[in-house]
Amino acid sequence: xxxxxxxxxxxxxxxxxxxxxxxxxxxxxxxxxxxxxxxxxxxxxxxxxxxxxxxxxxxxxxxxxxxxxxxxxxxxxxxxxxxxxxxxxxxxxxxxxxxxxxxxxxxxxxxxxxxxxxxxxxxxxxxxxxxxxxxxxxxxxxxxxxxxxxxxxxxxxxxxxxxxxxxxxxxxxxxxxxxxxxxxxxxxxxxxxxxxxxxxxxxxxxxxxxxxxxxxxxxxxxxxxxxxxxxxxxxxxxxxxxxxxxxxxxxxxxxxxxxxxxxxxxxxxxxxxxxxxxxxxxxxxxxxxxxxxxxxxxxxxxxxxxxxxxxxxxxxxxxxxxxxxxxxx
Amino acid sequence: xxxxxxxxxxxxxxxxxxxxxxxxxxxxxxxxxxxxxxxxxxxxxxxxxxxxxxxxxxxxxxxxxxxxxxxxxxxxxxxxxxxxxxxxxxxxxxxxxxxxxxxxxxxxxxxxxxxxxxxxxxxxxxxxxxxxxxxxxxxxxxxxxxxxxxxxxxxxxxxxxxxxxxxxxxxxxxxxxxxxxxxxxxxxxxxxxxxxxxxxxxxxxxxx
Numbered sequence: 001x002x003x004x005x006x007x008x009x010x011x012x013x014x015x016x017x018x019x020x021x022x023x024x025x026x027x028x029x030x031x032x033x034x035x036x037x038x039x040x041x042x043x044x045x046x047x048x049x050x051x052x053x054x055x056x057x058x059x060x061x062x063x064x065x066x067x068x069x070x071x072x073x074x075x076x077x078x079x080x081x082x083x084x085x086x087x088x089x090x091x092x093x094x095x096x097x098x099x100x101x102x103x104x105x106x107x108x109x110x111x112x113x114x115x116x117x118x119x120x121x122x123x124x125x126x127x128x129x130x131x132x133x134x135x136x137x138x139x140x141x142x143x144x145x146x147x148x149x150x151x152x153x154x155x156x157x158x159x160x161x162x163x164x165x166x167x168x169x170x171x172x173x174x175x176x177x178x179x180x181x182x183x184x185x186x187x188x189x190x191x192x193x194x195x196x197x198x199x200x201x202x203x204x205x206x207x208x209x210x211x212x213x214x215x216x217x218x219x220x221x222x223x224x225x226x227x228x229x230x231x232x233x234x235x236x237x238x239x240x241x242x243x244x245x246x247x248x249x250x251x252x253x254x255x256x257x258x259x260x261x262x263x264x265x266x267x268x269x270x271x272x273x274x275x276x277x278x279x280x281x282x283x284x285x286x287x288x289x290x291x292x293x294x295x296x297x298x299x300x301x302x303x304x305x306x307x308x309x310x311x312x313x314x315x316x317x318x319x320x321x322x323x324x325x326x327x328x329x
Numbered sequence: 330x331x332x333x334x335x336x337x338x339x340x341x342x343x344x345x346x347x348x349x350x351x352x353x354x355x356x357x358x359x360x361x362x363x364x365x366x367x368x369x370x371x372x373x374x375x376x377x378x379x380x381x382x383x384x385x386x387x388x389x390x391x392x393x394x395x396x397x398x399x400x401x402x403x404x405x406x407x408x409x410x411x412x413x414x415x416x417x418x419x420x421x422x423x424x425x426x427x428x429x430x431x432x433x434x435x436x437x438x439x440x441x442x443x444x445x446x447x448x449x450x451x452x453x454x455x456x457x458x459x460x461x462x463x464x465x466x467x468x469x470x471x472x473x474x475x476x477x478x479x480x481x482x483x484x485x486x487x488x489x490x491x492x493x494x495x496x497x498x499x500x501x502x503x504x505x506x507x508x509x510x511x512x513x514x515x516x517x518x519x520x521x522x523x524x525x526x527x528x529x530x531x532x533x534x535x536x537x
Contacts, residue, residue, distance in 0.1 A: 018345065018346075018347070018365070019345075021365040021369075022343070022345045022365075022369060022453075025343070025365070025366065025369050026343075026453075026455060146436075147435075147436060147438065148438065149436075149438075153392075156436075183345070184345035184346070184453075185345050185346065185438055185451050185453065187345070187453070188435050188453065188455070189455040189456070189457070191455075191456055191457070192431070192434075192435040192455060192456055193435075195428055195431045195432060195435065195456070196432060196435060198428060199428055199432050
């Protein structure tokens with residue numbers, strides 16, 4: 001299973017349809033269409049990407065919907081919770097160092113996707129990024145701008161520089177690679193992407209995981225956050241009730257309802273048997289004490305009788321109990 | 330005697346952009362009729378020669394890695410096989426530096442220009458197999474061609490394109506025949522010169 005979690009959504013259906021067909025042809029199984037939000041987030045958020053797309057998609061391709069929020073002003077309310085309830089994956093794109101730090105530490109998201117085709121005046125610090133990795137947030141490398149190389153090599157140079165920086169700072173953990181291809185021409189096959197990742201210093205296994213397992217975990221975690229209880233428990237299939245079990249339960253209920261008061265039944269049994277071996281409950285003690293007092297009051301004239309209810313003190317053979325089984329006897 | 334270790338890259342040339350036809354009015358109609366699969370795997374221009382591909386790889390390596398990178402790979406770089414009909418190529422490079430050649434292929438966005446005045450055709454070079462022997466690369470190429478034909482058949486689902494499929498089948502058989510011939514030639518004539526060698530499918534490694 002190969003994933004490409006960043007294909008920008010555009011209203012140009014012909015181009016998008018071609019891109020999706022081309023990605024399926026290259027060997028991807030799952031693709032996320034990306035809608036970008038920048039600036040003020042509106043109060044009522046609706047999914048901008050139509051759920052069944054208006055054109056035919058290859059049957060082997062699973063299409064997810066993702067939202068990328070551009071972070072430039074950290075004080076602004078981005079309504080990330082309401083966005084995550086509508087989209088499959090929520091990504092953040094910080095533009096300044098402060099925003100990156102906040103995205104790593106505080107904001108609720110699944111993915112941090114730094115635009116790697118421009119130059120940043122700061123280093124990626126391991127301490128900052130490690131917090132995000134601790135929280136299960138992955139980092140994304142988008143290779144598309146570097147491939148198309150529209151500005152004479154600057155974007156490619158910056159992509160390679162930033163990607164190696166990011167891999168160094170995260171120690172290669174929690175990295176996913178996706179295309180961000182506005183045209184089908186900027187897409188590359190999974191094997192080619194892995195080779196690029198190897199050249200950037202990610203290692204073969206990590207490179208494979210970057211397009212398969214890590215990306216899958218992003219999708220699964222996002223789904224768990226949205227659907228499940230506490231992000232932990234998810235009922236996939238509740239199952240059907242067993243007929244015989246249901247009947248047995250009903251029968252038991254009927255039996256219970258016939259003898260309504262449990263205590264009454266127990267009392268009757270106790271009277272029949274005599275002194276019950278089971279310890280007397282506190283309520284029973286009180287009742288007995290009251291009874292005794294009343295009897296006392298009745299029988300005060302003939303003689304003062306001292307009634308006391310004693311708990312039968314249970315004294316087991318403590319030594320024998322303490323010893324392990326083998327040593328007894 | 331230790332022989333030089335090579336890697337053979339099996340490359341598919343894919344065309345993501347729609348077919349350009351002469352008149353604008355017929356473009357849409359033709360796009361509708363040709364499925365995406367066949368458009369992506371369409372034949373390359375007939376006059377594309379292996380040396381064009383070699384030259385464009387060298388240019389790309391020079392752009393990405395400079396003189397140092399070009400020096401590392403230029404001794405071993407060789408296009409062993411190029412089929413314009415199926416848009417498939419087998420590129421040989423040294424084992425130590427095959428990732429340089431691979432990344433050069435990945436960063437390519439257009440077909441090598443054959444003459445000065447034709448417009449660059451956008452394409453994607455996808456490496457589908459890396460193998461240590463050319464034999465395995467050949468087998469993979471045949472397997473993939475077969476699978477592609479089956480998929481195209483299934484995609485159509487009806488017999489309306491029997492002619493196309495018949496043509497492709499024939500092409501597949503030709504491919505097989507070529508491989509058979511190549512094997513015989515490889516066994517018999519191992520003293521082929523490099524120029525002749527370039528155009529033939531050679532199952533034996535010319536290790537020296």
